[in-house]
Amino acid sequence: MSKFPKLQIGLVGCGSFGESHLAAFKGIPYVQVTAVTDVVESRARNLATKYGIDQVTRDYRELCSLPQLDAVSVVTTEDQHLGPVLEALRHGKHVFVEKPIATSIEDGERMLEASRKAGRILMPGHLLRFEARYALVKEQLTSGRLGQIVSIFARRNRPKKQGKIYKRTPLVLETAIHDIDTMLWYTGKKVKSVNAFEVALEPGGMADLLWAVLQFEGGAVGVLQTMWLLPDKTEALDDAMQVVTTSGIANVDILHSGLTLWHEEGHEMPDVSYEPRICGSVYGALREELSYFALCALEGRAPVLVTAEDGVNALRVGLAVVESARTGGTVMM
Ligand SMILES: NC(=O)c1ccc[n+]([C@@H]2O[C@H](COP(=O)([O-])OP(=O)(O)OC[C@H]3O[C@@H](n4cnc5c(N)ncnc54)[C@H](O)[C@@H]3O)[C@@H](O)[C@H]2O)c1
Numbered sequence: 001m002s003k004f005p006k007l008q009i010g011l012v013g014c015g016s017f018g019e020s021h022l023a024a025f026k027g028i029p030y031v032q033v034t035a036v037t038d039v040v041e042s043r044a045r046n047l048a049t050k051y052g053i054d055q056v057t058r059d060y061r062e063l064c065s066l067p068q069l070d071a072v073s074v075v076t077t078e079d080q081h082l083g084p085v086l087e088a089l090r091h092g093k094h095v096f097v098e099k100p101i102a103t104s105i106e107d108g109e110r111m112l113e114a115s116r117k118a119g120r121i122l123m124p125g126h127l128l129r130f131e132a133r134y135a136l137v138k139e140q141l142t143s144g145r146l147g148q149i150v151s152i153f154a155r156r157n158r159p160k161k162q163g164k165i166y167k168r169t170p171l172v173l174e175t176a177i178h179d180i181d182t183m184l185w186y187t188g189k190k191v192k193s194v195n196a197f198e199v200a201l202e203p204g205g206m207a208d209l210l211w212a213v214l215q216f217e218g219g220a221v222g223v224l225q226t227m228w229l230l231p232d233k234t235e236a237l238d239d240a241m242q243v244v245t246t247s248g249i250a251n252v253d254i255l256h257s258g259l260t261l262w263h264e265e266g267h268e269m270p271d272v273s274y275e276p277r278i279c280g281s282v283y284g285a286l287r288e289e290l291s292y293f294a295l296c297a298l299e300g301r302a303p304v305l306v307t308a309e310d311g312v313n314a315l316r317v318g319l320a321v322v323e324s325a326r327t328g329g330t331v332m333m
Helices: 016-026 041-051 060-064 082-090 105-118 132-143 160-166 171-187 284-299 308-327
Strands: 007-012 031-037 071-074 094-097 122-124 149-159 191-199 209-216 221-230 238-245 248-253 261-263 266-268
Touching (some): 007 016, 007 060, 016 031, 016 041, 031 041, 031 060, 060 082, 082 094, 082 105, 105 122, 105 308, 132 171, 132 238, 132 248, 160 221, 171 191, 171 221, 171 238, 171 308, 191 308, 209 308
Parallel strands (some): 071 094, 094 122, 149 221
Antiparallel strands (some): 191 209, 238 248, 261 266
């Protein structure tokens, strides 16, 4: 038995990123995941066995009512965050919720209100705030070594096979929401207007590619590029950001990670940024992010690195992008 206090966590949503959470939590010494649930029970059972978790509950209501839990991690599909978030807060648990915080402003605001009322943490999964390169740029901006932001360009491209799964949610809310949050974080300004352009290869289908131009109060311009069009064999994260300021430029390059592996079957450029696996443990931004959440929950202090309001602000801009792409017009915010 450990002599250190451990945060008892329950996990709702045992899909692909739910498993990433479990693998990351396993490496955090002051966390213990003791219950999991999923609407597909076999997924919850499989992960409970794999990660040595005691309890599989029938549904999120039962999980959220477990008295031993201090916190709940919500990793359900994008439009299924509201129910578990509200239920966990109602039972006085701290909550981590994956991005996008919600798929409608109304849901996001209901979550904000519930977390204020419960006096519990509600922290959204804006991972880039915990990625070393993106965080170092923020530090340069805050210290004044980089001047006023003139423009930010962000790229976040994924293979077609991922599009087949994630086209259930508008592209911008699935991928570029990370960059929108980062742009809001870096500039500290509101977005004034949005112009977005989408291409769907299937007539009437969900977008395969998106470009968006955001104009910030104070004049800075943000440009987003994101797509589900990388060839399926692309085993790399095609992510980058360029921040142009009045006294310098910051270039973040996730694609050229500094590690290339050549094998007889081909080559790969593994993730060393977001959730690299080393000896079965998750390192990188995901571990930093979940460690920070768990520490805030254990110590009962509000997270300042990212807040629920940040999650709703990013969602508001994301939905304006959806609206502009749909109507072909400028959305004023
Ligand atoms: N931060 C990141 O970089 C990152 C990366 C991938 C996914 N995500 C986010 O994580 C979330 C989950 O994504 P995923 O890739 O794991 O999707 P997924 O489809 O693999 O898993 C979602 C799981 O939630 C379960 N589920 C849905 N509704 C439920 C409910 N009411 N109760 C219990 N279980 C329910 C589904 O059965 C499924 O197993 C999404 O919000 C996604 O955008 C974030």
